Amino acid sequence: MMLEIDRxxxxxxxxxxxxxxxxxxxxxxxxxxxxxxxxxxxTLLRAVTAMIPDRSGTxxxxxxSLIGASVEAVAAAGVAHVPEGRRLFPGLTVxxxxxxxxxxxxxxxxxxxxxxxxxxxxxxxxxxxxxxxGEQQMCAIARALMSRPKLLLIDELSLGxxxxxxxxxxxxxxxxxxxxxxxxxxxxxAGAALEVAHRGYVLELGEVVLAGTTAELAADPRMRxxxxxxxxxxxxxxxxxxx
Amino acid sequence: MSQFLxxxxxxxxxxxxxxxxxxxxSLVWGVMNVINLAHGAFVLVGAYLTFELxxxxxxxxxxxxxxxxxxxxxxxxxxxxxxINMVVKAPIFITLLLTFGLELVxxxxxxxxxxxxxxxxxxxxxxxxxxxxxxxxVPLGRLLAAAVALAITLVLVAVMRHxxxxxxxxxxxxxxxxxxxxxxxxxxxxxxxxGIATAMAGTAGAAVxxxxxxxxxxxxxxxxxxxxxxxxxxxxxxxGALIGGIVLGLVEAWGGQLLPGTLVNxxxxxxxxxxxxxRPQGIAGRAFYAxxxxx
Numbered sequence: 001m002m003l004e005i006d007r008x009x010x011x012x013x014x015x016x017x018x019x020x021x022x023x024x025x026x027x028x029x030x031x032x033x034x035x036x037x038x039x040x041x042x043t044l045l046r047a048v049t050a051m052i053p054d055r056s057g058t059x060x061x062x063x064x065s066l067i068g069a070s071v072e073a074v075a076a077a078g079v080a081h082v083p084e085g086r087r088l089f090p091g092l093t094v095x096x097x098x099x100x101x102x103x104x105x106x107x108x109x110x111x112x113x114x115x116x117x118x119x120x121x122x123x124x125x126x127x128x129x130x131x132x133x134g135e136q137q138m139c140a141i142a143r144a145l146m147s148r149p150k151l152l153l154i155d156e157l158s159l160g161x162x163x164x165x166x167x168x169x170x171x172x173x174x175x176x177x178x179x180x181x182x183x184x185x186x187x188x189x190a191g192a193a194l195e196v197a198h199r200g201y202v203l204e205l206g207e208v209v210l211a212g213t214t215a216e217l218a219a220d221p222r223m224r225x226x227x228x229x230x231x232x233x234x235x236x237x238x239x240x241x242x243x
Numbered sequence: 244m245s246q247f248l249x250x251x252x253x254x255x256x257x258x259x260x261x262x263x264x265x266x267x268x269s270l271v272w273g274v275m276n277v278i279n280l281a282h283g284a285f286v287l288v289g290a291y292l293t294f295e296l297x298x299x300x301x302x303x304x305x306x307x308x309x310x311x312x313x314x315x316x317x318x319x320x321x322x323x324x325x326x327i328n329m330v331v332k333a334p335i336f337i338t339l340l341l342t343f344g345l346e347l348v349x350x351x352x353x354x355x356x357x358x359x360x361x362x363x364x365x366x367x368x369x370x371x372x373x374x375x376x377x378x379x380x381v382p383l384g385r386l387l388a389a390a391v392a393l394a395i396t397l398v399l400v401a402v403m404r405h406x407x408x409x410x411x412x413x414x415x416x417x418x419x420x421x422x423x424x425x426x427x428x429x430x431x432x433x434x435x436x437x438g439i440a441t442a443m444a445g446t447a448g449a450a451v452x453x454x455x456x457x458x459x460x461x462x463x464x465x466x467x468x469x470x471x472x473x474x475x476x477x478x479x480x481x482x483g484a485l486i487g488g489i490v491l492g493l494v495e496a497w498g499g500q501l502l503p504g505t506l507v508n509x510x511x512x513x514x515x516x517x518x519x520x521x522r523p524q525g526i527a528g529r530a531f532y533a534x535x536x537x538x
Contacts, residue, residue: 080424092410100422
């Protein structure tokens with residue numbers, strides 16, 4: 001396993017947000033983490049990258065424990081985090097943002113990420129703050145990939161983006177995973193996330209309430225009624241024998 | 244007319260020196276959100292260190308820029324790492340209190356060691372100069388001080404824009420949390436930034452020692468000028484602080500021609516108020532450090 005989380009508890013000060021969460025991500029695997037607002041999805045990602053220093057349990061990346069490691073050390077261990085709100089460096093150019101992504105490994109080779117997101121190639125000299133929402137999200141993912149991570153964490157990829165654009169960006173994740181990177185994808189839009197993921201976890205009030213392969217989750221009645229709603233009902237209806 | 248030109252030349256040269264002081268102050272403010280009230284005290288530490296090197300080893304004040312710069316960098320790095328990093332995420336009042344305390348310690352330390360008397364470092368050439376066609380005199384020492392100040396400032400700006408370390412400093416200033424996610428060690432970057440700023444203050448102090456007299460009581464004045472120049476130029480904008488410093492030098496020189504000496508500071512603040520009323524973002528416009536997000 002690339003990432004193994006076992007009974008992880010984390011929170012802010014005395015407020016516990018995550019209660020003994022167990023979860024794992026394999027090499028080259030896309031894992032979706034879905035659930036309602038405030039379930040602790042973002043907190044889980046922040047706990048992995050030590051942005052919340054207050055955490056306990058088991059957190060192992062490629063055989064190495066990350067409990068007690070600093071944010072910088074987690075990055076050095078091979079975790080790239082596309083945080084909530086993207087957090088690009090707004091006053092710097094797209095080129096500088098990408099170079100900062102490759103800061104640790106001194107990676108200046110932009111070609112692979114520009115091949116994945118060609119639109120960024122036309123924007124290299126533009127400051128990141130002037131990009132459109134979709135371009136910013138692509139830039140944030142490209143910046144994360146510049147570190148050639150073992151594990152990629154993406155928080156709310158679809159937030160504020162048009163559905164077509166979300167599909168376009170999600171479609172790139174398969175290629176990233178195929179190169180061996182494990183991806184943990186936090187999404188509000190459960191339907192979109194499960195379309196690209198191999199497995200998924202449902203988080204509610206800081207606890208994993210449901211886990212399984214994408215097909216298992218899609219078939220689960222609780223999942224269908226709570227998170228997938230009309231979209232998947234419609235898909236099911238269009239299949240032969242569906243109702 | 245020639246008196247006005249003389250004041251203008253003097254103001255530009257003095258402004259170059261003020262700019263060197265202000266750029267370091269502005270850098271720390273922009274990157275760390277720390278208003279370093281001890282900045283002027285570091286200028287004087289540099290001046291007295293130069294004085295000491297000159298007295299003991301006969302070292303030329305402009306040659307002393309190198310050892311003074313290195314010593315002040317090291318001191319600044321350690322002060323940030325050991326002291327200011329503890330409060331860097333605290334409310335601004337706490338950082339003001341801490342740097343004000345640091346200023347008191349440094350200034351009174353200097354008074355203890357050197358008394359409050361005015362000192363200067365004399366050279367054989369600083370008083371020499373040449374006369375321009377219009378009858379304006381340019382003293383060599385001041386010209387040299389301004390040239391060194393400008394060169395150091397421009398090198399710093401180039402380093403910030405075009406090197407790996409500079410990029411890390413800018414990124415940390417914009418979004419500390421995101422920079423850490425890139426693997427950039429924010430504590431180290433902060434200490435480096437503070438070290439660069441104190442080194443600039445120290446080298447400015449070496450130049451100050453060569454062109455005039457100084458006493459520990461000048462610390463507050465240098466901090467004040469840095470503050471005005473930094474705000475004039477636009478917060479955290481290094482080119483802005485450079486322009487702000489030069490504007491301040493000119494205002495000071497022109498004001499000195501027309502007004503009694505003690506009113507010159509009032510003129511400087513008058514200009515600050517007018518600029519902020521007309522252009523709240525400062526002379527250089529767009530603030531470089533557009534946003535700041537904490538982890």
